[in-house]
Amino acid sequence: MYSRRVGGKVCSFEASGGLIHGSLVMQDRETNTYWELMKSVGIAGPLRGKHLKKLPAVKTQWRDWLKSHPKTVILSVNGREDSLRDPYANYVKSSKGFRGLEAADDRLATKASLLALTLGKRHVAVPHEHLVGGAVFSLGGSESLFAHRPEGASLFRSTRAFLSRGAISRKRGTWVHLPSGAQFDPTREVWVKGRGELPRAVTGFDTFWVTWSLAHPETLVLTPKGVLQAPKRAKPVPPTTRPAPSKELRWF
Amino acid sequence: MSTTLIRTALGALLLLAATPAWAQQPEDELPDTFKRLLRRGAIAAVFEPTYVSASAAQIRPEAWVLGVVIEGQPRAYSLSLLNRHEVVNDTIGKTPFAAVW
Structure with missing residues (x-):
């Protein structure tokens, strides 16, 4: 989820039709700038170098969202709120x-699912498997x-992350x-009963190692055993794609 | 030929030689890693989203949604619809935002 205010304009975005390392590249209708999602930045065009501001959002199941937000409304397109056809199903399982595509290096498995964050100039990732029940890492x-x-x-479910x-x-x-003195409520995933400055929620990506490491x-x-540094000489990034049939309307 | 004329001619030549900023295409700046698979707009983004209330929604209880609360108003987007449109351009109050994941 991103603010559409960027570079002094309100932009409208759509899929550019292209990908970088298999990830979405958007284009805006106001300036035709291209935006790389994994970097949240304009990569070509008049707003090149401008960063998109991430907004807090959660991925959860409808029944849980409805329970916590009973007054919610839901997007409806052509009279439908849901679709049984999931073009990503096979990709997720594979x-x-x-x-x-292969990951930039072998520190994690290609499709290891993880929480990834950009904190200032640093990029960090934590495999989901280490976060069950909560975990803390020194920065x-x-x-x-x-x-x-x-x-x-x-793996679709958002990880809740906080900087402390x-x-x-x-x-x-x-x-x-x-x-x-705040305590973490694992059901609502919020900090409660604290006085003063509480841990601050941060928004990252829940994604695969291949996707994040290439960006x-x-x-x-x-x-939990420590920090895995990037190898000094990462594998060269392989050529990414073969041309798709021109009539294909999905990435897959 | 007067000096003024020569200066004017030189100025015109310089104007012709320089590539004006408006003539540059964003595509010229794309990195080599950018791979075009589809034409722009082949996946139709949503620009004028419409909504239904939770009671009117036809959605599986276990369906995955992207949920957001902006200016106190909760909205949800099923990932299955987002996957088909990639981007939903939306606004709540004074906050324009793009639902994308």
């Missing part, structure tokens, strides 16, 4: 990257990243933010 100084996924969560000044530790099964090969991979 262990291979889009059209044979240097007093700053740390806390992220949480429920047990058995589908000051330590977060687990006490008798509950995550506690020590400076404020950001210098990413630091955070694991």
Whole structure:
């Protein structure tokens, strides 16, 4: 989810028809600038170099969204709110990257699912498998990243992530933010009962290693055993795609 | 030929030689990693979204949605529809935003 205010304009976006490393590249109708989604930045055109601002949004199942937001409305296109045809189903199940793409390096499996974040000039990724029930990672100084996924969560489900000044530790099964005394409610995935500055929610990408690593090969991979640095000489990025039939209306 | 005429002629030549910014195409700046698979607009984005209430929605309870609350108003977009349109251009109050994942 992005703000459409960028570079002093309100832009309208659509699929450009092209991809970079298998990821969406949008184009806006006002300036024809191309926007690379994985970098959230204009890559060609008058607004090149401008960054899109991410807005908080969650991916969840309709029944859960409805329970927490009973007054919600839902998008309807041509009288439909849902579609049984999912063009991405096979891609998600496959262990291979889009059209044979391989990740920038072998620190994680090609299709490992992960939380990826851009924090200032740093890119970090944490495999989903380490986040079940919550985990905390030091980012240097007093700053740390806390992220949480429920047990058995589908890879589609958003990870809740927070940046914290000051330590977060687990006490008798509950995550506690020590400076404020706030406790993490794993059902609602919010910090409660704290005083002062609470951990700040941050928005990242839940995606695959192949997708993120090709956009950001210098990413630091955070694991419970420590940080996996990018290899000094990442594998050269392979040529990405073969031409699609001209009448194809989907990526797949 | 007067100096003024020569200057004018030189100026005109320079104007002709320079590539004006408006004549450059964004495509000229695209990186080599950009691969075009479809024509622009082949996947139809949504520019004038419409909504139904939760009680009127025909959607599987287990369907995945992208949910957002802006200016106190909750909205949901099924991922299955987003996958077919890639981008929904929307506005709530004074906040224009694009639903994309």
